[in-house]
Amino acid sequence: MRPADRQPVCRSKRRCLAHEPEKRRPVCPHRIQPLLDRARPLRAEALPSAMTSRRISRCPPEGCALRQIQAASTFRAGMVCGLHSRAEPEGDDPTQLCRARCAASAARARASAPTRPPSSQPDERQESEAMHSIQQYLSSPAFDLPADLLPKTPWNRPFRRQDLGSVDLLGPLAARELSTNRSLAIHRILLNIYEQSMLFLPQRRFESHDLPSFRAFYDPDNVALGQSNRVALERAAFSFLDDHEIKVTGRWEWEHLEQYFLGVIERYEEEPCSLTARIDALDSPTTAYRYLLIQQASDFLSEASAMGRAMLGSFGATQSELMKVFIDEYGYGVHDRKHSTLFERCCSSVGLDPEPHRYYFHYLPSSIALTNYFHHVCSNKHLWFRYLGALYYTEASIPHFNKALSRALRKAFEGAGVDTRYFDEHVHIDQHHRRMVLDDVIRPTIALCGAQVIPEMVIGFESFRLLQSLADRDCLEQLAFVEDLERSRKGGFKVARRAYEAVDAPLAFSEPKGEISYSHIHDHDELFTVELGSMEFFAGITPVVLEAGDSIIIPAGRLHGSRVINEPCTYRVQKVRRR
Numbered sequence: 001m002r003p004a005d006r007q008p009v010c011r012s013k014r015r016c017l018a019h020e021p022e023k024r025r026p027v028c029p030h031r032i033q034p035l036l037d038r039a040r041p042l043r044a045e046a047l048p049s050a051m052t053s054r055r056i057s058r059c060p061p062e063g064c065a066l067r068q069i070q071a072a073s074t075f076r077a078g079m080v081c082g083l084h085s086r087a088e089p090e091g092d093d094p095t096q097l098c099r100a101r102c103a104a105s106a107a108r109a110r111a112s113a114p115t116r117p118p119s120s121q122p123d124e125r126q127e128s129e130a131m132h133s134i135q136q137y138l139s140s141p142a143f144d145l146p147a148d149l150l151p152k153t154p155w156n157r158p159f160r161r162q163d164l165g166s167v168d169l170l171g172p173l174a175a176r177e178l179s180t181n182r183s184l185a186i187h188r189i190l191l192n193i194y195e196q197s198m199l200f201l202p203q204r205r206f207e208s209h210d211l212p213s214f215r216a217f218y219d220p221d222n223v224a225l226g227q228s229n230r231v232a233l234e235r236a237a238f239s240f241l242d243d244h245e246i247k248v249t250g251r252w253e254w255e256h257l258e259q260y261f262l263g264v265i266e267r268y269e270e271e272p273c274s275l276t277a278r279i280d281a282l283d284s285p286t287t288a289y290r291y292l293l294i295q296q297a298s299d300f301l302s303e304a305s306a307m308g309r310a311m312l313g314s315f316g317a318t319q320s321e322l323m324k325v326f327i328d329e330y331g332y333g334v335h336d337r338k339h340s341t342l343f344e345r346c347c348s349s350v351g352l353d354p355e356p357h358r359y360y361f362h363y364l365p366s367s368i369a370l371t372n373y374f375h376h377v378c379s380n381k382h383l384w385f386r387y388l389g390a391l392y393y394t395e396a397s398i399p400h401f402n403k404a405l406s407r408a409l410r411k412a413f414e415g416a417g418v419d420t421r422y423f424d425e426h427v428h429i430d431q432h433h434r435r436m437v438l439d440d441v442i443r444p445t446i447a448l449c450g451a452q453v454i455p456e457m458v459i460g461f462e463s464f465r466l467l468q469s470l471a472d473r474d475c476l477e478q479l480a481f482v483e484d485l486e487r488s489r490k491g492g493f494k495v496a497r498r499a500y501e502a503v504d505a506p507l508a509f510s511e512p513k514g515e516i517s518y519s520h521i522h523d524h525d526e527l528f529t530v531e532l533g534s535m536e537f538f539a540g541i542t543p544v545v546l547e548a549g550d551s552i553i554i555p556a557g558r559l560h561g562s563r564v565i566n567e568p569c570t571y572r573v574q575k576v577r578r579r
Contacts, residue, residue, distance in 0.1 A: 127170055130232050134169055134189065135161075137225045142192075142217040145518055149538065149563060153210055154200040154356045155217035157192050158518050159185075170232055172239040175466070178366050179474045179557040181521040183237075187368040190233050191298070192217075193226040194375040198305050200356050234376050237369065241463045248455040254446050257454050261438065261461065265396045273404035275472050279479065283486065285412045288479050290350055291540055294359045295367040295475055299374075300343040300422070301356045304329035306374035310387060316448070321440040325395070325433050342422035349419040350409075361519045362541065364478060364559055366471035373467055377460060385453040388442050389460030396434035397468075402426045474557075481558045482540035493550035495527065499579060500553070502527075506574035513567035519559050526554040527576045533569030535562045546571075 143159040151158065167185050177183055196218060202210070216222075279288045307326055311319070331337030344354035352359075377387040406423040446454060488494075503524065508531075519538070528537075529551040536543035537552070538561045545565070546552070553576070554560055 130170055130229065131164075133225060134229050134233075135164055137222060137229060138164070138189070140216055140219065140222045142213070142219075142222070145516060147514075147516075149361050149516060149518075149561065150353075150358055151360060152207075153213040154202060154358075155213040157188070157217070157357070157360060159188060160518050160520055163520065170236050172236055172243065174240050175245055175470065178369060178467075178470050179364070179477075179521065180523050182523075183369070184365040184521055184559070186233055186237050187365050187372055188363075189226075190230070190237055190372045190375075191368050193230050193233070194306075194372065194379070195302075196223045196226060198302065200302070202355055230379075234380070237372065238376055238463075241459070241466070245466060246459050246462045248458045251451070252454040252458070253451050254443060254454075257442075257446070257457065258438070260458070261392060261396070264461075264465075265434075268397060269400045273401055273408075275401075275476070276404045276408040278476055280408060280411075282479060283483055285408075286350075287482070287540065287542070289409055289412050290352060291362070291479060291482070292475060293347055293350065293352060294362050294541070295364060295471070297343070297347065297352075297359060298357070298363050298367055299371040301340055301347075301354065303340045303343065306371070306378045307391075309375070309378035310384075316444075318441045318444055321436060321444075325436060328429055328433065339422060339425065342419075342425060345419045346409075346422045349417055350413055359541075361538070361561065362559070364471070364474050365521070366467070366474040370464075370467055370471050373464060383456075383460075385445070385449075385456035386460030386463065388437070388445060389457035389462075390464040391460075392434065392437045392442060392457075393461045393464050395430050395437050397465075398430045399427045399434075402430075477555075478539070478558060481555060485537070485539055485544050485552065488552060489544045493544075493546060493552050495551040495553055497527075497551075500525070500527065500576040501579050503575040503577055506572045508570065508572045510568055510570045511564045513564050513569075515564040515569075517562045519561040521559055522554060522556055522575075524556050524575045525577055527574045528552050528554050529572045529574075531570045531572060533564065534566040535564045535569050535571070537562050 138159050138161060142155060143157055143161070145158045145160070146152075146156055163181065163185060167182050169182070169186055169189070173180075173183055173186065279285050279292065282288050304326060307322075307329070311323060311326055313319070327333070329339050331339065331341070335341055347354040374387075374390065377383040377390060402423040406420040406427070409418050409420050409423070412418075442457065506527075510532075528546075530546045530548055532548050534545055534547040537546050539558060543563075
């Protein structure tokens, strides 16, 4: 990349802040390059668009897309440029030439970027030792498969140990792999490692099975073993954000950051919430909203626990300002006003069990990743400035989404007495929190530490923004699969086999009554056929019953599990693809 003072000034004839007479200074590009969304040009006077919190985006075509942002001494907009085999445009249209040059430059940069610095690449012996250590960690009774799909305690965190031989837990994930079985395994392990330093107690009397489960989950030797593997798993889970998805270059000042952050949120709030609109259009929005609440429960039932990791130490006045946000989350010591208490009541009002991790079976890997990311940036103090960027994004984007979700819940559960106070409270309080975080935390931090920390804040902001978008898309695709199953149930579970071709030979299984296949994901489409007996098949909260002769297609990336209800149950699975 050329030095900032050698960058050509944009030749667009449309209004550009860099061309205002009193601001005629060389353009200094600040390029943020998340490979996110389908490419589309922007107005020159607008700040760049991107995936935003709680908004789903369709999967891009083959390849990736590049969002480029350019800034001068006054912040100026850029283009969204695609990397989808675009040819150099003919003529001298500055907009088209800019788009082509950006695409070519990004393609070269991406092709030459290493996955990980050579010094951090583990050798085979190190990887073997790490895998052995993780297997030893997972041998704890806390990770045993349960006799029931829904665990009886918040300390039973089932893990499919049979997947360890086929799942790479140490290789870095890519953004496109967030909805895979490998991602599910990595993020389940990470969540448990983080939460072993948090206390979970059910709001009921202990039963006979509770104390052994409690002791197994908090066993100090196993907690230490988990911590010894945390960094390697974090690298696998989140290094793609640094290596491929987000790059920040150029000279940033406070004014650039402020205008960029505010511009992103302003454009987000100008549009209706597409996630709730998509759910409202489903055949059963009440079921879909319950499923969405379950995805939120992995974080909201222990809300601000990750933030608690960020409060320790001594870092001046910003520590006290952050504490104001933190104690708001805990209702200023009033349990009935505590945000997690409000969420418990919301869950109860729609028929869900509010005990933490009651629906662990149903957590999508992308939902767990959102929770894990805040633990990640709060646990690792060298990522402190990223935490501040991610914190601002979530505080600033929540009011718009929660206002839409509160309205949607009242409409979907009309007459059922749904309790939306959790979301209504955030519409109010986070209007204040986003101002506090920006003006009283981020701005003083930059004044103290210098503009050198701004790129880290932008990375944190964009990282969580990207993860939220991927999670929204993942949730909608899962809900579409659930709806397809329900439609198939009404019409008979039959597959148009001529639309698919086999990739390999079928595998047959026979299981006894009560056998559970704990929730997992296939990285390929699978033809699933019951030949004898019957089973409950889970993709959403309520199962469908598959009997002898029934066939379904399980799409790649879709979470599912099963329980045999009539023995013997024989079924056949086969990897397939569309013709």
